[in-house]
Amino acid sequence: MKTRFIFHILLMTAVVFLASCVKEGPAGVAGADGKDGVDGVDGSDGTVTCLACHSGTTILAAQFEYASSVHKAGVNVAYAGGRASCAECHSSEGFIEYQTNGSVDSDISMPSAINCETCHVLHTTFTYTDFMLRADDPVALKINGNALDLGDASNLCVNCHQARTAEPNTAAPGETFRITSTHYGPHHGPQANILAGIGFAEIAGPLDYPTQGTSKHLEQASCTVCHMGDYTAKQGGHTWSPSLASCNACHETASFDYGGVQFDTEEKLIVLRDLLIDKGVVAGDDVDGYHPVTGTYTMVLAQAYYNWVGIEEDRSLGVHNPQYVNALLTNTIEAVKAVK
Ligand code: HEC
Ligand code: HEC
Ligand code: HEC
Ligand code: HEC
Ligand code: HEC
Ligand code: HEC
Structure with a gap:
């Protein structure tokens, strides 16, 4: 219904505007007619600018790719998309309000999944440039307020795909740290x-x-280079799945496990997790998942948990920054082993 309404308004403004206005006195009193107004200016042909996008296969192609994406599935929209404190990343309405006003004022009653309009401004100038991104400026990171600039459209992604909580010794420096939540x-x-x-x-x-x-992937690649390359083999474009084709522009490799980095990262994550289970910091199993045990820990153990869960939830298994992740895991494992 809303859609039709918008269409009618747009069509009406598109109609060539040539009328002149005539002033009349109030009914019954029948005063003298007013002077004729000045002729209006011809409007531009509205349909042409709509067709810059609403013709051909541009929108359809993006829609087909988007249809298979996790952004469209919006698996956590019902859970987190409506809450004012979560909506800036978890619903379309929340992200748009946050990018427009700098905050989300109150809970959103009917949150929807990330869609074209979340990321593209759309229907603003009614030309093709409306595909410009809603946000692509450098982003002030939540953990320290410093601006991170990935140098291209990837700044859009940083708004949502970033840590929300600083590591323990930055958040609350000291000898010990209290983990207060299983989240x-x-x-x-x-x-x-x-x-x-x-x-x-x-x-x-x-x-x-x-x-x-x-890091080479920071200097030379970016989120969009690896995740939004040309759509091929069900990867890239608006599926946001990283594409092997994008890796192959720089490496010869038949899988994302280039140089065995993903395999090695996965092994180290398991070693670190098991050490944390031994120390009583982590509980759980493969079926129900793993979570921290709430309590007060030696600082290094709390830091070790933060590193473990963060690298686990990054889910690239080291690819995003192979050297950094290797150094973090290697050093963290040694440090946890040394805790008596
Ligand atoms: C920058 C490209 C662009 C331009 C220019 C543009 N649109 Fe759209 N329009 C879109 C996209 C993208 C969508 C969302 C499609 C989706 O949600 O999958 C959309 C959605 C719509 C919808 C909702 C129905 C639907 O197809 O999803 C209407 C109605 C609409 N546009 C009308 C217009 C009219 C009328 C004009 C010209 C006055 C216009 N648009 C100009 C890109 C554009
Ligand atoms: C700064 C952005 C941001 C904020 C704010 C945010 N989230 Fe998230 N959240 C994300 C992103 C991005 C993902 C998905 C990451 C991925 O798929 O790798 C996610 C994933 C999740 C998941 C899925 C976890 C899983 O293992 O599948 C849950 C649940 C969740 N968030 C809940 C919340 C809740 C509740 C809040 C508010 C208290 C919140 N989030 C606030 C960005 C955010
Ligand atoms: C999560 C954010 C996001 C969503 C959702 C999204 N896009 Fe995009 N889109 C992007 C980014 C980022 C780029 C630029 C990619 C690049 O620079 O490589 C882009 C590029 C495009 C382009 C190319 C624009 C140009 O400059 O030529 C089109 C067309 C497009 N998107 C259409 C759509 C349509 C239609 C939808 C909905 C079905 C959609 N997008 C949903 C982020 C998004
Ligand atoms: C408005 C916030 C937001 C923006 C902007 C955004 N994402 Fe996401 N993204 C999410 C959330 C939230 C999820 C997880 C869906 C859920 O839990 O509901 C997700 C999921 C994903 C996934 C799938 C993860 C999986 O579980 O398989 C990939 C890949 C991804 N995003 C990459 C990107 C890239 C690349 C960009 C930039 C072009 C981007 N995202 C922009 C919030 C965002
Ligand atoms: C060098 C290429 C590269 C860059 C740069 C890159 N990614 Fe990835 N990303 C990957 C690979 C490879 C994976 C792991 C995919 C797999 O193993 O199935 C991945 C995994 C992910 C996942 C989890 C997806 C899933 O299916 O579990 C998300 C979300 C994601 N990346 C978002 C981002 C964001 C946001 C950025 C920018 C801040 C980014 N990526 C930069 C290659 C890259
Ligand atoms: C724009 C170029 C570029 C793209 C695209 C790119 N990489 Fe890289 N990558 C590099 C450079 C440069 C290095 C450092 C030199 C090297 O090890 O080859 C590197 C290093 C790596 C390493 C570390 C190798 C090791 O043994 O230490 C892995 C793993 C990796 N890339 C995986 C990927 C994957 C998977 C993709 C695609 C999702 C990808 N890269 C996309 C440029 C790129």
Whole structure:
């Protein structure tokens, strides 16, 4: 219904505007007619600009790709998309309000999944440039307020795919740290932090941490380069699945496990998790999942948990920043082993 209404308004404004206005006195009194108004200016032909997008297969192609994406599935929209504190990342309405006003004022009663209009401004100038992104400026990171600039459309992604909580010794420096919730951690999508090498607990150990900003995937690739390359083999484009074709522009590899990095990362994640179970910081199993045990811990154990869960939930298994992740896991494992 709303859609039809918009269409009618748009069609009406598109009609060539040539009428002149005539002033009349109130009914019954029949005063003298007023002077004729000035002729209006011809409107532009509305349908032409609509067709810049609403013709051909541009929209359809993006819709087909988007249809298979997790953004469209919006699996957590019902759970988190309506809450004012979560909506900026978990619903279309929330993201648009946050990007427009800088905050989400109140809970959203009928939140919807991320869609074309969430990311593209659409129906603003009614030309093709309305595909411009709603937000692609550098993003002030939630953990420290510093701006991160990925240098392209990927800044859009950083708004949502970043850590929400700083590592323990930054959040509350001290000898010990209290984990107060079984949901404790950086939050599920810290991909931008891993890619940029910012914000995890850089515990000292056998490996040096790479200098911030020097990761090859930060310098040369980006979220959109790997996740939104040309759509091929059901990957890339608006599916947001990373595409092998995009890797092959730089590496010869038949899988994402280039150089065995994903395999190695997965092994180290298991070693670290089992050490944390031994220390009583983590509980759970493969069926029900793993969670932290609430309690007060030596700082390094709380940091180790943060690193473990954050790298786990980044879910690229090291690909986003191979050197940084390897240094974090190697040093964290050594540090946890040393805790008496
Ligand atoms: C920048 C490209 C662009 C331009 C220009 C544009 N639209 Fe759209 N329009 C879109 C996209 C993208 C959607 C959303 C499709 C979706 O949600 O899958 C949309 C959705 C719509 C809808 C909702 C129904 C539907 O197809 O989903 C209407 C109605 C509409 N547009 C009318 C217009 C009219 C009328 C004009 C010209 C005055 C216009 N649009 C100009 C891109 C555009
Ligand atoms: C800064 C953005 C941001 C905010 C704010 C945010 N989330 Fe998320 N959340 C994400 C992203 C991004 C993902 C998905 C990450 C991925 O798929 O790798 C996610 C995933 C989730 C998941 C799915 C976890 C899983 O294992 O599948 C849940 C549940 C969730 N968020 C709940 C919440 C709740 C509840 C709030 C508010 C208290 C909240 N989120 C606030 C960005 C955010
Ligand atoms: C999660 C955010 C997001 C959503 C949702 C999204 N897009 Fe995009 N879209 C992007 C980004 C980012 C780019 C730029 C990619 C790049 O630079 O490589 C883009 C590029 C495009 C382009 C190319 C624009 C150009 O400059 O030529 C079109 C067309 C497009 N999107 C249409 C759509 C349509 C239609 C939908 C809904 C079915 C949609 N998008 C949903 C993020 C999104
Ligand atoms: C408005 C916030 C937001 C923006 C902007 C956004 N995402 Fe997401 N993204 C999410 C959330 C939330 C999820 C998980 C869906 C859920 O839990 O409901 C997700 C899921 C994903 C997934 C799928 C994860 C899986 O479970 O398989 C990928 C890949 C992804 N996003 C990449 C990107 C990229 C690349 C960009 C930038 C072009 C981007 N996203 C922009 C919020 C966002
Ligand atoms: C060098 C290429 C590359 C870059 C750059 C990159 N990604 Fe990834 N990303 C991957 C690969 C490969 C995976 C793991 C896919 C797999 O193993 O199935 C992945 C996994 C993910 C996932 C989890 C998807 C899933 O299916 O579980 C999300 C979400 C994601 N990336 C978002 C981002 C965001 C946001 C950025 C930018 C901050 C980014 N990625 C930058 C290649 C990249
Ligand atoms: C724009 C170029 C570029 C793209 C695209 C790119 N990479 Fe890389 N990647 C590099 C560079 C440069 C290095 C560092 C030199 C090297 O190890 O080859 C690197 C290193 C790596 C490493 C570390 C290798 C090791 O043994 O330490 C992995 C793993 C990796 N890339 C995986 C991927 C995957 C998977 C994709 C696609 C999803 C991808 N890359 C896309 C440029 C790229």
